[in-house]
Amino acid sequence: MAATDKIDGTSRMTIQEVSRLSGLSEPTLRYYEKIGLISAVERDRSSGHRRYGPAVVETIEALSCLRSTGMSVRDMRAYLRHLDTSDAGRLRELFQRNAERLAGEIERMRVRLRYLELKADLSSARERGDAEAERRAVTDIMPVIADLY
Structure with a gap:
Protein backbone atom coordinates (compact mmCIF):
# COMPACT_ATOMS: atom_id res chain seq x y z
CA MET A 1 0.00 0.00 0.00
CA ALA A 2 1.12 3.55 -0.70
CA ALA A 3 1.85 5.95 2.16
CA THR A 4 -1.47 7.67 1.52
CA ASP A 5 -4.33 5.23 1.01
CA LYS A 6 -8.02 5.35 0.54
CA ILE A 7 -10.38 3.82 3.03
CA ASP A 8 -13.99 3.90 1.89
CA GLY A 9 -12.96 6.06 -1.09
CA THR A 10 -11.56 8.89 1.10
CA SER A 11 -7.88 9.79 1.07
CA ARG A 12 -6.11 8.97 4.35
CA MET A 13 -2.65 10.06 5.47
CA THR A 14 -0.06 8.19 7.49
CA ILE A 15 1.22 9.51 10.80
CA GLN A 16 4.52 10.40 9.10
CA GLU A 17 2.72 12.46 6.47
CA VAL A 18 0.59 14.26 9.05
CA SER A 19 3.68 14.91 11.16
CA ARG A 20 5.52 16.48 8.21
CA LEU A 21 2.45 18.49 7.20
CA SER A 22 1.64 19.82 10.67
CA GLY A 23 5.10 20.08 12.20
CA LEU A 37 -7.84 16.43 21.70
CA ILE A 38 -8.33 14.79 18.32
CA SER A 39 -10.86 12.07 17.68
CA ALA A 40 -9.82 8.42 17.53
CA VAL A 41 -7.88 7.83 14.33
CA GLU A 42 -8.93 5.04 12.01
CA ARG A 43 -6.55 2.14 11.57
CA ASP A 44 -5.55 0.32 8.42
CA ARG A 45 -7.20 -3.09 8.60
CA SER A 46 -4.18 -5.03 7.40
CA SER A 47 -1.36 -3.24 9.22
CA GLY A 48 -3.11 -1.56 12.15
CA HIS A 49 -1.30 1.71 11.34
CA ARG A 50 -3.07 5.00 11.86
CA ARG A 51 -4.73 6.58 8.83
CA TYR A 52 -5.77 10.20 9.24
CA GLY A 53 -8.81 11.41 7.33
CA PRO A 54 -9.27 14.95 6.00
CA ALA A 55 -11.38 16.19 8.94
CA VAL A 56 -8.84 15.00 11.53
CA VAL A 57 -5.97 16.46 9.48
CA GLU A 58 -7.77 19.80 9.35
CA THR A 59 -8.17 19.76 13.15
CA ILE A 60 -4.50 18.83 13.59
CA GLU A 61 -3.41 21.71 11.35
CA ALA A 62 -5.44 24.15 13.47
CA LEU A 63 -4.02 22.69 16.70
CA SER A 64 -0.51 22.98 15.29
CA CYS A 65 -1.06 26.69 14.64
CA LEU A 66 -2.44 27.20 18.15
CA ARG A 67 0.41 25.24 19.71
CA SER A 68 2.96 27.38 17.85
CA THR A 69 1.56 30.38 19.76
CA GLY A 70 2.19 28.60 23.05
CA MET A 71 -1.49 27.93 23.68
CA SER A 72 -2.13 25.39 26.43
CA VAL A 73 -3.86 22.07 25.86
CA ARG A 74 -6.67 23.34 28.12
CA ASP A 75 -7.20 26.34 25.84
CA MET A 76 -6.96 24.18 22.72
CA ARG A 77 -9.76 22.05 24.19
CA ALA A 78 -11.82 25.18 24.77
CA TYR A 79 -11.16 26.27 21.18
CA LEU A 80 -12.45 22.96 19.83
CA ARG A 81 -15.43 22.99 22.19
CA HIS A 82 -16.53 26.48 21.13
CA LEU A 83 -15.68 26.09 17.45
CA ASP A 84 -18.98 24.43 16.61
CA THR A 85 -21.11 26.78 18.69
CA SER A 86 -22.50 30.17 17.85
CA ASP A 87 -20.67 31.66 20.83
CA ALA A 88 -18.05 33.70 18.98
CA GLY A 89 -17.57 35.77 22.13
CA ARG A 90 -15.94 32.89 23.95
CA LEU A 91 -13.53 32.31 21.09
CA ARG A 92 -12.72 36.02 20.99
CA GLU A 93 -12.01 35.96 24.75
CA LEU A 94 -9.83 32.87 24.34
CA PHE A 95 -7.82 34.45 21.54
CA GLN A 96 -7.58 37.80 23.32
CA ARG A 97 -6.33 36.19 26.53
CA ASN A 98 -3.71 34.25 24.61
CA GLU A 107 7.96 42.18 26.23
CA ARG A 108 9.96 39.97 28.63
CA MET A 109 12.08 38.79 25.71
CA ARG A 110 12.70 42.41 24.63
CA VAL A 111 14.02 43.18 28.12
CA ARG A 112 16.32 40.15 27.97
CA LEU A 113 17.52 41.21 24.53
CA ARG A 114 18.22 44.75 25.74
CA TYR A 115 20.15 43.35 28.71
CA LEU A 116 22.35 41.24 26.43
CA GLU A 117 22.94 44.16 24.06
CA LEU A 118 24.01 46.37 26.95
CA LYS A 119 26.27 43.65 28.36
CA ALA A 120 27.91 43.42 24.92
CA ASP A 121 28.37 47.21 24.92
CA LEU A 122 29.90 47.01 28.39
CA SER A 123 32.31 44.28 27.32
CA SER A 124 33.22 46.20 24.19
CA ALA A 125 33.97 49.34 26.23
CA ARG A 126 36.16 47.31 28.59
CA GLU A 127 37.91 45.69 25.66
CA ARG A 128 38.69 49.13 24.17
CA GLY A 129 39.68 50.52 27.57
CA ASP A 130 37.03 53.25 27.21
CA ALA A 131 36.18 54.14 30.83
CA GLU A 132 33.51 56.70 29.87
CA ALA A 133 31.65 54.22 27.60
CA GLU A 134 31.93 51.62 30.37
CA ARG A 135 30.33 54.02 32.89
CA ARG A 136 27.50 54.80 30.43
CA ALA A 137 26.90 51.08 29.82
CA VAL A 138 26.74 50.40 33.57
CA THR A 139 24.31 53.31 34.05
CA ASP A 140 22.14 52.09 31.15
CA ILE A 141 22.09 48.49 32.30
CA MET A 142 20.97 49.09 35.91
CA PRO A 143 17.27 49.81 35.15
CA VAL A 144 17.18 46.89 32.72
CA ILE A 145 18.46 44.57 35.45
CA ALA A 146 15.56 45.70 37.63
CA ASP A 147 13.15 44.89 34.78
CA LEU A 148 14.56 41.35 34.51
CA TYR A 149 13.13 40.56 37.92
Whole structure:
Protein backbone atom coordinates (compact mmCIF):
# COMPACT_ATOMS: atom_id res chain seq x y z
CA MET A 1 0.00 0.00 0.00
CA ALA A 2 1.12 3.55 -0.70
CA ALA A 3 1.85 5.95 2.16
CA THR A 4 -1.47 7.67 1.52
CA ASP A 5 -4.33 5.23 1.01
CA LYS A 6 -8.02 5.35 0.54
CA ILE A 7 -10.38 3.82 3.03
CA ASP A 8 -13.99 3.90 1.89
CA GLY A 9 -12.96 6.06 -1.09
CA THR A 10 -11.56 8.89 1.10
CA SER A 11 -7.88 9.79 1.07
CA ARG A 12 -6.11 8.97 4.35
CA MET A 13 -2.65 10.06 5.47
CA THR A 14 -0.06 8.19 7.49
CA ILE A 15 1.22 9.51 10.80
CA GLN A 16 4.52 10.40 9.10
CA GLU A 17 2.72 12.46 6.47
CA VAL A 18 0.59 14.26 9.05
CA SER A 19 3.68 14.91 11.16
CA ARG A 20 5.52 16.48 8.21
CA LEU A 21 2.45 18.49 7.20
CA SER A 22 1.64 19.82 10.67
CA GLY A 23 5.10 20.08 12.20
CA LEU A 24 3.87 18.08 15.19
CA SER A 25 5.93 15.05 16.18
CA GLU A 26 4.49 11.55 15.92
CA PRO A 27 4.49 11.17 19.73
CA THR A 28 2.56 14.47 20.00
CA LEU A 29 -0.02 13.22 17.49
CA ARG A 30 -0.43 10.00 19.48
CA TYR A 31 -0.70 12.01 22.71
CA TYR A 32 -3.36 14.32 21.27
CA GLU A 33 -5.35 11.25 20.28
CA LYS A 34 -4.83 9.62 23.69
CA ILE A 35 -6.11 12.67 25.61
CA GLY A 36 -9.02 13.16 23.21
CA LEU A 37 -7.84 16.43 21.70
CA ILE A 38 -8.33 14.79 18.32
CA SER A 39 -10.86 12.07 17.68
CA ALA A 40 -9.82 8.42 17.53
CA VAL A 41 -7.88 7.83 14.33
CA GLU A 42 -8.93 5.04 12.01
CA ARG A 43 -6.55 2.14 11.57
CA ASP A 44 -5.55 0.32 8.42
CA ARG A 45 -7.20 -3.09 8.60
CA SER A 46 -4.18 -5.03 7.40
CA SER A 47 -1.36 -3.24 9.22
CA GLY A 48 -3.11 -1.56 12.15
CA HIS A 49 -1.30 1.71 11.34
CA ARG A 50 -3.07 5.00 11.86
CA ARG A 51 -4.73 6.58 8.83
CA TYR A 52 -5.77 10.20 9.24
CA GLY A 53 -8.81 11.41 7.33
CA PRO A 54 -9.27 14.95 6.00
CA ALA A 55 -11.38 16.19 8.94
CA VAL A 56 -8.84 15.00 11.53
CA VAL A 57 -5.97 16.46 9.48
CA GLU A 58 -7.77 19.80 9.35
CA THR A 59 -8.17 19.76 13.15
CA ILE A 60 -4.50 18.83 13.59
CA GLU A 61 -3.41 21.71 11.35
CA ALA A 62 -5.44 24.15 13.47
CA LEU A 63 -4.02 22.69 16.70
CA SER A 64 -0.51 22.98 15.29
CA CYS A 65 -1.06 26.69 14.64
CA LEU A 66 -2.44 27.20 18.15
CA ARG A 67 0.41 25.24 19.71
CA SER A 68 2.96 27.38 17.85
CA THR A 69 1.56 30.38 19.76
CA GLY A 70 2.19 28.60 23.05
CA MET A 71 -1.49 27.93 23.68
CA SER A 72 -2.13 25.39 26.43
CA VAL A 73 -3.86 22.07 25.86
CA ARG A 74 -6.67 23.34 28.12
CA ASP A 75 -7.20 26.34 25.84
CA MET A 76 -6.96 24.18 22.72
CA ARG A 77 -9.76 22.05 24.19
CA ALA A 78 -11.82 25.18 24.77
CA TYR A 79 -11.16 26.27 21.18
CA LEU A 80 -12.45 22.96 19.83
CA ARG A 81 -15.43 22.99 22.19
CA HIS A 82 -16.53 26.48 21.13
CA LEU A 83 -15.68 26.09 17.45
CA ASP A 84 -18.98 24.43 16.61
CA THR A 85 -21.11 26.78 18.69
CA SER A 86 -22.50 30.17 17.85
CA ASP A 87 -20.67 31.66 20.83
CA ALA A 88 -18.05 33.70 18.98
CA GLY A 89 -17.57 35.77 22.13
CA ARG A 90 -15.94 32.89 23.95
CA LEU A 91 -13.53 32.31 21.09
CA ARG A 92 -12.72 36.02 20.99
CA GLU A 93 -12.01 35.96 24.75
CA LEU A 94 -9.83 32.87 24.34
CA PHE A 95 -7.82 34.45 21.54
CA GLN A 96 -7.58 37.80 23.32
CA ARG A 97 -6.33 36.19 26.53
CA ASN A 98 -3.71 34.25 24.61
CA ALA A 99 -2.71 37.33 22.60
CA GLU A 100 -2.17 39.20 25.88
CA ARG A 101 -0.12 36.30 27.27
CA LEU A 102 2.03 36.27 24.14
CA ALA A 103 2.46 40.07 24.22
CA GLY A 104 3.76 39.74 27.79
CA GLU A 105 6.21 37.05 26.71
CA ILE A 106 7.43 39.24 23.86
CA GLU A 107 7.96 42.18 26.23
CA ARG A 108 9.96 39.97 28.63
CA MET A 109 12.08 38.79 25.71
CA ARG A 110 12.70 42.41 24.63
CA VAL A 111 14.02 43.18 28.12
CA ARG A 112 16.32 40.15 27.97
CA LEU A 113 17.52 41.21 24.53
CA ARG A 114 18.22 44.75 25.74
CA TYR A 115 20.15 43.35 28.71
CA LEU A 116 22.35 41.24 26.43
CA GLU A 117 22.94 44.16 24.06
CA LEU A 118 24.01 46.37 26.95
CA LYS A 119 26.27 43.65 28.36
CA ALA A 120 27.91 43.42 24.92
CA ASP A 121 28.37 47.21 24.92
CA LEU A 122 29.90 47.01 28.39
CA SER A 123 32.31 44.28 27.32
CA SER A 124 33.22 46.20 24.19
CA ALA A 125 33.97 49.34 26.23
CA ARG A 126 36.16 47.31 28.59
CA GLU A 127 37.91 45.69 25.66
CA ARG A 128 38.69 49.13 24.17
CA GLY A 129 39.68 50.52 27.57
CA ASP A 130 37.03 53.25 27.21
CA ALA A 131 36.18 54.14 30.83
CA GLU A 132 33.51 56.70 29.87
CA ALA A 133 31.65 54.22 27.60
CA GLU A 134 31.93 51.62 30.37
CA ARG A 135 30.33 54.02 32.89
CA ARG A 136 27.50 54.80 30.43
CA ALA A 137 26.90 51.08 29.82
CA VAL A 138 26.74 50.40 33.57
CA THR A 139 24.31 53.31 34.05
CA ASP A 140 22.14 52.09 31.15
CA ILE A 141 22.09 48.49 32.30
CA MET A 142 20.97 49.09 35.91
CA PRO A 143 17.27 49.81 35.15
CA VAL A 144 17.18 46.89 32.72
CA ILE A 145 18.46 44.57 35.45
CA ALA A 146 15.56 45.70 37.63
CA ASP A 147 13.15 44.89 34.78
CA LEU A 148 14.56 41.35 34.51
CA TYR A 149 13.13 40.56 37.92
